[in-house]
Amino acid sequence: MSKLFIVMGKSASGKDTIYKRILECNLGLKTVVTYTTRPIREGEQEGREYFFRTKEQLDLLEQSGKVIESSCYYTIDGPWYYFTADDGQINLATGDYLMITTVERYQKMRSYYGEEHVFPIYIEVEDGLRLERALQREREQKQPNYEELCRRFLADCKDFSEENLKAAMIEKRYQNIQMDICLKEIIDDIQRERSML
Ligand SMILES: Nc1ncnc2c1ncn2[C@@H]1O[C@H](COP(=O)(O)OP(=O)(O)OP(=O)(O)O)[C@@H](O)[C@H]1O
Numbered sequence: 001m002s003k004l005f006i007v008m009g010k011s012a013s014g015k016d017t018i019y020k021r022i023l024e025c026n027l028g029l030k031t032v033v034t035y036t037t038r039p040i041r042e043g044e045q046e047g048r049e050y051f052f053r054t055k056e057q058l059d060l061l062e063q064s065g066k067v068i069e070s071s072c073y074y075t076i077d078g079p080w081y082y083f084t085a086d087d088g089q090i091n092l093a094t095g096d097y098l099m100i101t102t103v104e105r106y107q108k109m110r111s112y113y114g115e116e117h118v119f120p121i122y123i124e125v126e127d128g129l130r131l132e133r134a135l136q137r138e139r140e141q142k143q144p145n146y147e148e149l150c151r152r153f154l155a156d157c158k159d160f161s162e163e164n165l166k167a168a169m170i171e172k173r174y175q176n177i178q179m180d181i182c183l184k185e186i187i188d189d190i191q192r193e194r195s196m197l
Pocket residue numbers: 009010011012013014015016017018133134136137176177178179
């Protein structure tokens with residue numbers, strides 16, 4: 001049975017790093033590029049991290065019924081939309097996929113594709129350590145945006161509340177203290193899930 005493996009976690013929990021490391025394991029998982037209206041960041045590339053679109057382009061896609069799910073974040077720099085489009089990238093008849101998304105969007109994907117096809121990979125890091133990692137990463141940016149870092153850190157408490165995780169039926173947490181240990185646990189679970197009929 002084909003599956004969508006969905007990586008989730010608070011800001012700076014290590015989602016992106018873990019996602020890349022899973023792909024490096026060459027398990028044959030396909031990737032899905034989602035969309036955003038936020039401005040492109042240093043080092044990002046159109047169609048690699050995201051497809052970067054304007055709000056007007058999102059509206060047009062929505063009008064033509066091409067948006068599977070979307071979410072809006074009210075950032076310091078204005079509203080940023082993140083969405084998945086029905087653009088032919090996901091075909092559960094042809095394989096398994098790896099994606100990164102939020103709990104809210106995970107729930108929408110689960111409703112859209114069916115819970116038996118969607119497997120959560122929820123990454124957790126103790127808040128103090130996570131803030132340290134977030135700050136370190138922000139310092140390395142050309143134009144650090146500490147205000148946005150703080151906004152996201154606080155917003156995470158709400159978005160990833162125990163109540164929301166429970167509602168999304170996310171039970172297992174992968175602790176990202178040491179990357180290699182965390183990664184092994186995830187890979188083992190992906191392989192076990194894929195071996196199930
Ligand atoms: N196990 C780890 N040990 C040390 N540093 C780590 C570990 N995992 C991730 N990091 C570092 O923490 C920072 C945040 O990781 P990453 O960018 O992957 O997080 P993210 O969850 O994708 O963040 P965001 O959602 O904010 O983009 C990065 O600088 C990364 O190198």
